[in-house]
Amino acid sequence: MVFTHDTAASLQAAVTLVNSELEPVGLRTPEELDDFFADFGYTGRHDGDQAEVDEVHAIVPRLRAVLTAHRDEAVRIVNEMLRDAQALPQLQRHDGLDWHLHAIAPDRPLAERIVVETAMAMIDVIRADEMSRLAICADETCEGIVLDLSRNRSRRFCSVTCGNRNAVAAYRARQAEAEEAGE
Numbered sequence: 001m002v003f004t005h006d007t008a009a010s011l012q013a014a015v016t017l018v019n020s021e022l023e024p025v026g027l028r029t030p031e032e033l034d035d036f037f038a039d040f041g042y043t044g045r046h047d048g049d050q051a052e053v054d055e056v057h058a059i060v061p062r063l064r065a066v067l068t069a070h071r072d073e074a075v076r077i078v079n080e081m082l083r084d085a086q087a088l089p090q091l092q093r094h095d096g097l098d099w100h101l102h103a104i105a106p107d108r109p110l111a112e113r114i115v116v117e118t119a120m121a122m123i124d125v126i127r128a129d130e131m132s133r134l135a136i137c138a139d140e141t142c143e144g145i146v147l148d149l150s151r152n153r154s155r156r157f158c159s160v161t162c163g164n165r166n167a168v169a170a171y172r173a174r175q176a177e178a179e180e181a182g183e
Contacts, residue, residue, distance in 0.1 A: 002133065002149055003124055006100040010121035013040040013114065015134075015147045017056070018064045019158055022144055029053065037110070043095060044106025044113060055111035063118055067145050071131045074122055081119035085112055089120070137162050 003011070017036070020026030027033055033053050037046050046052070066077040081087075087103035104116040125131060137144040137158040144158030157163040 002128070002130065003121070004100065005097070006117075007121045007124045008149055009040055010117040011125070011134075011147050011149075013042075014063045014067060014118040014121070015145045015158075016040070017114070018060055018067060019144045021057070021060050022142070027053065027056065033110075041095075042110065042113070044110075045108065046110055052110055055109060056114065059111045059115050062115065064145070066118065066122055067134050068136065071126060071129070074126055074131065078119045078122045078126065081115050085116045085119075087116050087119070139166055 002008075013036070017027065027036055030048050030050060030053055033056060034046075034048060062077075062081070066074055066081070069077055082103065085104055085108075089101050089103040091099045092102045093099050101120055103120050104113050106113075125133065132153070133148050135146045135148070135156075136142075137146055138156035139158075139162040142158060142162050144162065146155055146158045148155035157166065
């Protein structure tokens with residue numbers, strides 16, 4: 001495994017949140033945010049109202065910026081994120097998870113906690129010089145972010161949909177070439 005469980009989970013949550021903005025139906029309701037909260041194992045304060053959904057949406061540009069930045073720029077953004085939240089990293093153990101880092105109190109707003117957890121995860125990415133694990137989707141019509149946690153660094157598409165669309169397009173292009181060659 002490239003990163004610790006909490007780092008990988010925070011990165012996956014941030015990428016999912018950023019990519020949800022590209023979909024016609026993303027995290028738009030309190031119920032969808034409830035699912036996101038549960039799916040990524042968030043703990044602590046969760047207001048579960050539309051105001052919280054709006055706060056979470058407001059951080060998406062900042063998350064996109066740090067996830068797509070070059071390494072030195074990512075450092076600047078991460079430091080700014082941590083400074084703005086007055087983050088104070090501390091080791092915690094809860095909910096069956098062994099020691100891991102939290103840098104913000106569990107009673108802080110969810111959007112603020114997502115920003116800080118993403119910043120903490122990016123620290124590991126930056127320190128390990130693994131920025132290449134984050135990329136823009138190889139589908140020319142997509143701006144989704146790809147988080148590649150595979151051993152062989154083979155992930156190119158942000159979703160199965162984009163991968164399938166490109167596989168079908170490549171197949172059709174090969175078929176057209178074969179028909180032209182056979183004529």
